[in-house]
Amino acid sequence: xxxxxxxxxxxxxxxxxxxxxxxxxxxxxxxxxxxxxxxxxxxxxxxxxxxxxxxxxxxxxxxxxxxxxxxxxxxxxxxxxxxxxxxxxxxxxxxxxxxxxxxxxxxxxxxxxxxxxxxxxxxxxxxxxxxxxxxxxxxxxxxxxxxxxxxxxxxxxxxxxxxxxxxxxxxxxxxxxxxxxxxxxxxxxxxxxxxxxxxxxxxxxxxxxxxxxxxxxxxxxxxxxxxxxxxxxxxxxxxxxxxxxxxxxxxxxxxxxxxxxxxxxxxxxxxxxxxxxxxxxxxxxxxxxxxxxxxxxxxxxxxxxxxxxxxxxxxxxxxxxxxxxxxxxxxxx
Amino acid sequence: xxxxxxxxxxxxxxxxxxxxxxxxxxxxxxxxxxxxxxxxxxxxxxxxxxxxxxxxxxxxxxxxxxxxxxxxxxxxxxxxxxxxxxxxxxxxxxxxxxxxxxxxxxxxxxxxxxxxxxxxxxxxxxxxxxxxxxxxxxxxxxxxxxxxxxxxxxxxxxxxxxxxxxxxxxxxxxxxxxxxxxxxxxxxxxxxxxxxxxxxxxxxxxxxxxxxxxxxxxxxxxxxxxxxxxxxxxxxxxxxxxxxxxxxxxxxxxxxxxxxxxxxxxxxxxxxxxxxxxxxxxxxxxxxxxxxxxxxxxxxxxxxxxxxxxxxxxxxxxxxxxxxxxxxxxxxxxxxxxxxxxxxxxxxxxxxxxxxxxxxxxxxxxxxxxxxxxxxxxxxxxxxxxxxxxxxxxxxxxxxxxxxxxxxxxxxxxxxxxxxxxxxxxxxxxxxxxxxxxxxxxxxxxxxxxxxxxxxxxxxxxxxxxxxxxxxxxxxxxxxxxxxxxxxxxxxx
Amino acid sequence: xxxxxxxxxxxxxxxxxxxxxxxxxxxxxxxxxxxxxxxxxxxxxxxxxxxxxxxxxxxxxxxxxxxxxxxxxxxxxxxxxxxxxxxxxxxxxxxxxxxxxxxxxxxxxxxxxxxxxxxxxx
Numbered sequence: 001x002x003x004x005x006x007x008x009x010x011x012x013x014x015x016x017x018x019x020x021x022x023x024x025x026x027x028x029x030x031x032x033x034x035x036x037x038x039x040x041x042x043x044x045x046x047x048x049x050x051x052x053x054x055x056x057x058x059x060x061x062x063x064x065x066x067x068x069x070x071x072x073x074x075x076x077x078x079x080x081x082x083x084x085x086x087x088x089x090x091x092x093x094x095x096x097x098x099x100x101x102x103x104x105x106x107x108x109x110x111x112x113x114x115x116x117x118x119x120x121x122x123x124x125x126x127x128x129x130x131x132x133x134x135x136x137x138x139x140x141x142x143x144x145x146x147x148x149x150x151x152x153x154x155x156x157x158x159x160x161x162x163x164x165x166x167x168x169x170x171x172x173x174x175x176x177x178x179x180x181x182x183x184x185x186x187x188x189x190x191x192x193x194x195x196x197x198x199x200x201x202x203x204x205x206x207x208x209x210x211x212x213x214x215x216x217x218x219x220x221x222x223x224x225x226x227x228x229x230x231x232x233x234x235x236x237x238x239x240x241x242x243x244x245x246x247x248x249x250x251x252x253x254x255x256x257x258x259x260x261x262x263x264x265x266x267x268x269x270x271x272x273x274x275x276x277x278x279x280x281x282x283x284x285x286x287x288x289x290x291x292x293x294x295x296x297x298x299x300x301x302x303x304x305x306x307x308x309x310x311x312x313x314x315x316x317x318x319x320x321x322x323x324x325x326x327x328x329x330x331x332x333x
Numbered sequence: 334x335x336x337x338x339x340x341x342x343x344x345x346x347x348x349x350x351x352x353x354x355x356x357x358x359x360x361x362x363x364x365x366x367x368x369x370x371x372x373x374x375x376x377x378x379x380x381x382x383x384x385x386x387x388x389x390x391x392x393x394x395x396x397x398x399x400x401x402x403x404x405x406x407x408x409x410x411x412x413x414x415x416x417x418x419x420x421x422x423x424x425x426x427x428x429x430x431x432x433x434x435x436x437x438x439x440x441x442x443x444x445x446x447x448x449x450x451x452x453x454x455x456x457x458x459x460x461x462x463x464x465x466x467x468x469x470x471x472x473x474x475x476x477x478x479x480x481x482x483x484x485x486x487x488x489x490x491x492x493x494x495x496x497x498x499x500x501x502x503x504x505x506x507x508x509x510x511x512x513x514x515x516x517x518x519x520x521x522x523x524x525x526x527x528x529x530x531x532x533x534x535x536x537x538x539x540x541x542x543x544x545x546x547x548x549x550x551x552x553x554x555x556x557x558x559x560x561x562x563x564x565x566x567x568x569x570x571x572x573x574x575x576x577x578x579x580x581x582x583x584x585x586x587x588x589x590x591x592x593x594x595x596x597x598x599x600x601x602x603x604x605x606x607x608x609x610x611x612x613x614x615x616x617x618x619x620x621x622x623x624x625x626x627x628x629x630x631x632x633x634x635x636x637x638x639x640x641x642x643x644x645x646x647x648x649x650x651x652x653x654x655x656x657x658x659x660x661x662x663x664x665x666x667x668x669x670x671x672x673x674x675x676x677x678x679x680x681x682x683x684x685x686x687x688x689x690x691x692x693x694x695x696x697x698x699x700x701x702x703x704x705x706x707x708x709x710x711x712x713x714x715x716x717x718x719x720x721x722x723x724x725x726x727x728x729x730x731x732x733x734x735x736x737x738x739x740x741x742x743x744x745x746x747x748x749x750x751x752x753x754x755x756x757x758x759x760x761x762x763x764x765x766x767x768x769x770x771x772x773x774x775x776x777x778x779x780x781x782x783x784x785x786x787x788x789x790x791x792x793x794x795x796x797x798x799x800x801x802x803x804x805x806x807x808x809x810x811x812x813x814x815x816x817x818x819x820x821x822x823x824x825x826x
Numbered sequence: 827x828x829x830x831x832x833x834x835x836x837x838x839x840x841x842x843x844x845x846x847x848x849x850x851x852x853x854x855x856x857x858x859x860x861x862x863x864x865x866x867x868x869x870x871x872x873x874x875x876x877x878x879x880x881x882x883x884x885x886x887x888x889x890x891x892x893x894x895x896x897x898x899x900x901x902x903x904x905x906x907x908x909x910x911x912x913x914x915x916x917x918x919x920x921x922x923x924x925x926x927x928x929x930x931x932x933x934x935x936x937x938x939x940x941x942x943x944x945x946x947x948x
Contacts, residue, residue, distance in 0.1 A: 265351030
């Protein structure tokens with residue numbers, strides 16, 4: 001166990017050092033790269049704490065998507081921060097002392113880390129999720145079965161959140177939703193990364209594999225880490241890579257704007273219709289047992305698959321639309 | 334079908350949001366929002382009938398029994414809010430068509446209606462759910478859509494207002510997440526009824542206490558209770574008129590409901606009001622909110638900022654009511670929640686009419702309004718009297734209920750703050766009336782065109798409602814009564 | 827008992843650094859970065875509640891008996907999505923604010939608002 005403790009302490013140490021450095025760095029590009037490092041090391045910590053699905057998602061989202069978005073924004077705005085005036089530090093110190101104090105107070109009665117008899121572990125749902133799910137649903141990855149069946153309503157909410165973000169970014173940044181219209185303006189220095197042969201060839205080679213991997217993650221999510229959300233992010237990442245190298249116009253030729261825009265509502269509609277189907281077949285909203293009459297386990301399987309697919313579609317659409325909204329914004333003078 | 338109402342309440346507005354995006358035309362998007370609002374009103378009315386006798390509707394999402402799955406709980410404590418939110422949505426849908434067309438560029442209108450549908454979904458979800466994490470998720474749906482809606486206001490200040498609301502709102506949401514996490518660590522459960530059953534055994538637990546504090550601070554941010562009210566004036570004032578109307582009447586109210594739900598039916602009044610001194614803290618902060626909000630309103634030069642600061646004061650009234658932790662206090666609180674939503678909604682709607690006709694809502698532009706736009710001025714005046722609490726208005730009924738509840742508990746200082754705040758309300762309402770009635774119309778901002786019928790009807794519908802509830806308060810009072818007894822009674826979860 | 831609290835204290839320290847960055851820095855992009863750090867640390871807290879000693883990832887396999895709890899993982903998957911949605915929206919607002927004001931420092935933004943009067947340029 002001391003190996004575990006050692007790794008734990010090392011990773012936390014890196015995280016703390018990174019966080020403090022981010023605070024003190026005024027150069028924002030560097031701060032963004034350190035944030036990516038922070039997310040990556042947290043993903044490693046998640047693996048250490050057995051949260052493999054979470055680590056996968058954090059790596060794809062926190063290190064991948066977030067970093068690209070921050071860098072894109074820094075390219076459009078200023079990349080150095082002014083010095084923080086002293087006076088701002090005092091309210092921050094007060095809040096941090098109060099909140100931190102409250103947390104340390106709380107830690108005295110928190111259950112043992114790694115304990116097997118903590119309230120979380122002995123609650124009846126543990127048995128349902130880990131053992132009964134094998135009979136009721138039959139999917140080895142219990143995170144997927146909890147996410148897509150037991151707590152499918154939360155996942156619907158999560159999908160609506162990402163949909164909201166997509167709509168909001170389009171509302172704020174996109175000029176007009178008409179197909180084929182020229183957008184706000186190309187960046188003055190249209191990315192000339194495509195001039196580099198290595199980048200051009202490799203990104204074209206990689207794109208189909210990335211998309212294939214996305215489908216693999218989607219379908220394999222029942223047996224290993226993975227699922228709809230990670231799949232959608234990876235799918236979008238393929239087009240983001242293509243867009244970074246070949247420019248927004250190039251990416252638009254591969255994934256036309258109307259198609260990307262159509263993916264966004266499609267996933268949510270599919271999810272809601274699936275839920276309503278469960279209702280119409282005699283169960284409650286999002287009850288998948290009726291999907292295959294006579295075989296509730298197969299019905300759950302089908303329901304979970306459709307849930308993951310719809311999540312993947314909307315997430316991919318939103319990520320692509322968000323990236324292109326930022327990328328096609330004309331850089332300010 | 335009637336058994337599925339709790340789910341449909343949230344699913345129908347949710348379904349309308351992507352449809353707004355698919356249909357792309359302004360009229361279709363508006364129809365989708367109107368449909369979402371009408372459908373949710375229908376569901377709310379039907380469910381109100383079902384729970385009228387003190388029953389509780391429980392709906393298991395996915396067919397899984399709680400706490401394995403997520404459940405929706407509809408009872409006396411949330412049905413009034415479902416009715417309120419969906420009614421306001423219908424009014425805003427009618428009102429908003431012309432208002433938004435004049436304030437937002439036409440290509441963005443379908444996306445904006447999608448955001449309105451999403452905001453409605455989020456609010457209804459927070460109110461209906463029986464799972465604490467599900468409440469967090471729907472809270473974020475409502476919050477994210479409101480950041481986007483606020484940012485669509487005219488002028489660049491709307492962008493900054495939305496960003497500052499985003500930062501503090503997200504910190505608040507993360508505080509709620511921390512609180513839920515600490516509670517989860519102590520009990521292993523996320524279901525409100527299950528928590529209510531398990532928590533009394535854990536009352537001395539310090540992590541639980543800290544968790545409760547974090548949850549309440551988080552909701553305090555969303556409610557804009559003093560001193561966490563900083564985001565509200567800019568956000569409400571800079572947003573498009575229809576958005577201000579909707580948010581002012583629903584946003585903080587739903588957050589207040591969530592606070593009460595968590596305080597009374599999850600953590601339990603015994604923990605929150607007896608072990609933690611939340612009653613004293615609540616009353617003190619409420620008094621400060623009443624005074625600061627009303628005082629700041631007196632100094633404003635812009636009508637919407639004035640109304641926003643007045644909202645800060647009124648949140649104080651509502652918080653004072655339930656901090657008493659008595660049935661009368663909670664009933665007064667709930668009653669004022671409903672009445673204030675109607676009154677403030679009508680005022681922001683009237684401000685939107687002014688924005689359309691005059692192009693400005695600065696107080697100086699209102700000179701002589703009584704002569705140039707008598708109907709709108711009349712609406713503002715009548716609703717303003719409701720804010721003060723003049724007899725025959727809804728404001729009087731709820732302030733009276735609050736005052737009696739405070740007297741019963743011997744809270745003289747809070748009562749004094751309430752009276753001072755009401756006097757200040759006379760000052761700022763009086764200012765508006767004085768400018769509108771006793772001054773000559775200034776030539777620079779002449780009223781252009783005519784008020785659209787939809788906007789006028791919607792505004793006056795709310796004003797008349799506030800008058801009706803002032804004269805015959807049986808409907809809101811009985812709803813508030815049922816809510817209070819459901820919250821404080823046994824088996825509230 | 828206190829030996830097992832070190833993990834929680836480390837996580838709380840990270841949370842507080844993130845919160846400090848959000849409140850004390852005036853640059854809008856830095857605030858969003860701080861918000862990210864704050865949120866990721868809260869995720870670590872939730873995951874730490876689910877971990878079981880000598881457990882494995884909650885993917886049921888022949889021969890493994892102890893699993894870490896899947897519920898915190900599910901909650902955090904949702905929370906990560908919420909976090910990135912907030913970040914994306916915040917960054918979109920940052921881009922618009924920069925185009926409208928020419929600066930991303932909060933104090934400068936307030937100054938420019940005050941200077942341009944109550945109504946301000948659109």
